[in-house]
Amino acid sequence: MFRRGSVFAPGLVALGFTLGCEAAPAPAPTSASEPPPVRASAAVEPDAEPEPAPEPWSDAWLEAEASRYLDDPSFRRQALEASLTNPDNQYSRKRLAAYGHADRGWDGLPQWRPKVTQVTTPIVEQLRETGELRAPPGTPLWDGQRPTSLAAWVELGERVFYDYPLRPELFARHALANPELAASVGLRPDPSGRWPGVVVFDDLDGQREVGITCALCHVGEDAGGGLVPGRAHRGLDYGAMRLAYYRDSNTPISAELAQRMASWGPGRADITDDEDEDPVAIPDLWRVRELTHLTQAATLRHDHPAALAIRQETQLLHANRERARPPRELAWALAMYVYSLAPPPRADPPSASASATALGRATFERACARCHEYANGSGEPVSARSVGTDPALALGRARGTGLYRPAALVRVADAGPYLHDGTVASLEDLLSPARLEPEFRAGVRGPGPVVGHRYGMDLPEDTRAALIAYLGTR
Numbered sequence: 001m002f003r004r005g006s007v008f009a010p011g012l013v014a015l016g017f018t019l020g021c022e023a024a025p026a027p028a029p030t031s032a033s034e035p036p037p038v039r040a041s042a043a044v045e046p047d048a049e050p051e052p053a054p055e056p057w058s059d060a061w062l063e064a065e066a067s068r069y070l071d072d073p074s075f076r077r078q079a080l081e082a083s084l085t086n087p088d089n090q091y092s093r094k095r096l097a098a099y100g101h102a103d104r105g106w107d108g109l110p111q112w113r114p115k116v117t118q119v120t121t122p123i124v125e126q127l128r129e130t131g132e133l134r135a136p137p138g139t140p141l142w143d144g145q146r147p148t149s150l151a152a153w154v155e156l157g158e159r160v161f162y163d164y165p166l167r168p169e170l171f172a173r174h175a176l177a178n179p180e181l182a183a184s185v186g187l188r189p190d191p192s193g194r195w196p197g198v199v200v201f202d203d204l205d206g207q208r209e210v211g212i213t214c215a216l217c218h219v220g221e222d223a224g225g226g227l228v229p230g231r232a233h234r235g236l237d238y239g240a241m242r243l244a245y246y247r248d249s250n251t252p253i254s255a256e257l258a259q260r261m262a263s264w265g266p267g268r269a270d271i272t273d274d275e276d277e278d279p280v281a282i283p284d285l286w287r288v289r290e291l292t293h294l295t296q297a298a299t300l301r302h303d304h305p306a307a308l309a310i311r312q313e314t315q316l317l318h319a320n321r322e323r324a325r326p327p328r329e330l331a332w333a334l335a336m337y338v339y340s341l342a343p344p345p346r347a348d349p350p351s352a353s354a355s356a357t358a359l360g361r362a363t364f365e366r367a368c369a370r371c372h373e374y375a376n377g378s379g380e381p382v383s384a385r386s387v388g389t390d391p392a393l394a395l396g397r398a399r400g401t402g403l404y405r406p407a408a409l410v411r412v413a414d415a416g417p418y419l420h421d422g423t424v425a426s427l428e429d430l431l432s433p434a435r436l437e438p439e440f441r442a443g444v445r446g447p448g449p450v451v452g453h454r455y456g457m458d459l460p461e462d463t464r465a466a467l468i469a470y471l472g473t474r
């Protein structure tokens with residue numbers, strides 16, 4: 001249940017805001033000809049039948065809520081304030097200073113609709129042969145028409161996810177130009193010859209650039225090597241990609257920074273701009289609609305889709321060095337697309353026996369569910385000290401809250417390496433008491449001998465095996 005008072009439509013809370021305690025509610029039926037649903041708080045004629053308000057987080061509700069974020073500046077400001085778990089970290093302070101003031105700050109930036117095209121194999125080949133980026137001229141990413149159905153929002157969001165450049169990225173351009181480097185840091189085309197996560201676009205100053213997009217980090221691979229949107233790109237070595245540029249172009253870089261980038265390894269990135277050493281594993285974006293908090297340190301409360309839309313709006317704006325802002329429609333569309341992401345069907349049914357799975361489920365209820373309490377396996381954030389994993393991210397100045405969010409356990413068997421910093425290779429390791437031995441730490445990436453999340457280690461070995469079998473069904 002939502003424990004906190006919400007600024008959003010208090011009437012809806014009374015109607016039962018059950019997100020997180022159950023699976024997302026079934027989509028309410030909608031049709032294009034239906035009038036916009038009336039909210040619970042709207043005045044109605046005394047003898048008129050009130051329209052039933054759409055169930056919060058249903059598809060119909062998401063569609064109806066768009067205009068509050070898009071058209072009401074004071075709603076956006078309230079939504080920002082309500083979403084910040086810790087108003088005192090750098091992330092929050094920056095946004096509180098600049099976001100949602102109609103007369104100053106980021107609201108005054110020009111909107112930017114870049115001309116962009118996804119990188120394709122012919123573009124890469126030409127870059128490799130001539131050093132030039134003569135991409136076919138792209139079209140503006142969006143025609144300026146606001147979508148009118150959830151399906152149309154999702155479709156627009158998919159384009160933003162693949163194509164909207166976060167910023168020009170020399171590192172990616174350099175890697176694309178060098179086949180071995182590109183392959184070693186995880187840049188690769190899909191079967192149709194498009195390279196997800198890298199685009200060619202004309203920047204604000206007219207320069208043609210390579211840019212990176214959401215898809216760089218959030219399109220991963222399945223066991224057969226097929227590309228899966230929403231799955232973490234665990235083969236992406238962003239630190240190595242950046243380091244290679246510095247090395248090959250003889251651009252000076254401090255030894256300390258170089259060492260940090262080298263330590264990230266594949267699947268992790270430090271996306272904060274503080275000086276702390278706190279790289280984070282790229283998460284799978286499964287069932288984000290059900291998360292009560294966003295980011296592993298629970299930086300944002302997710303009471304309303306505006307929390308995610310504002311996260312994306314400000315991420316794009318900040319990544320682009322605050323020179324322009326994305327049209328808000330694109331940020332909302334991105335949120336709707338992220339909500340639409342779900343893991344692909346399982347290739348094989350889980351192989352464990354029914355009795356092992358039943359024992360595992362019972363063990364989970366006893367030993368784990370007090371934190372992993374919601375249907376998706378997530379739960380209310382807990383203090384970083386109590387969970388005992390490396391506290392650098394949770395206590396960091398950038399996005400710290402003092403908390404870690406119990407990770408969602410959706411397709412958890414495929415989600416390793418585990419924990420916010422990706423320091424535990426397998427579920428067997430996570431639950432094994434061997435993790436307490438000093439030898440175990442040798443060769444494990446990440447700082448210091450921190451052994452947190454010790455839950456389940458005291459269970460007999462066969463019970464742990466049953467628990468792992470059960471986790472394999474989630």
Ligand code: HEC
Binds near residue numbers: 294
């Ligand atoms: C350089 C890699 C990278 C890029 C590019 C990137 N992300 Fe992420 N994303 C991450 C990492 C790492 C995290 C984990 C951050 C944390 O938990 O503190 C994350 C977290 C998230 C989350 C929160 C998920 C959760 O479990 O709470 C969402 C949603 C998300 N990203 C969406 C996007 C979208 C949309 C874009 C494009 C605008 C984008 N990301 C671009 C690496 C990236």
Ligand code: HEC
Binds near residue numbers: 404406407418
């Ligand atoms: C006291 C609360 C608490 C208990 C009890 C607990 N967990 Fe967690 N769990 C967390 C938190 C918080 C995280 C994230 C910690 C981090 O990333 O640093 C987490 C992370 C995880 C992850 C990592 C998922 C990923 O994708 O990285 C798994 C798997 C997991 N827990 C399984 C379990 C199992 C199985 C049990 C029971 C034996 C259990 N947890 C008990 C709080 C708890």
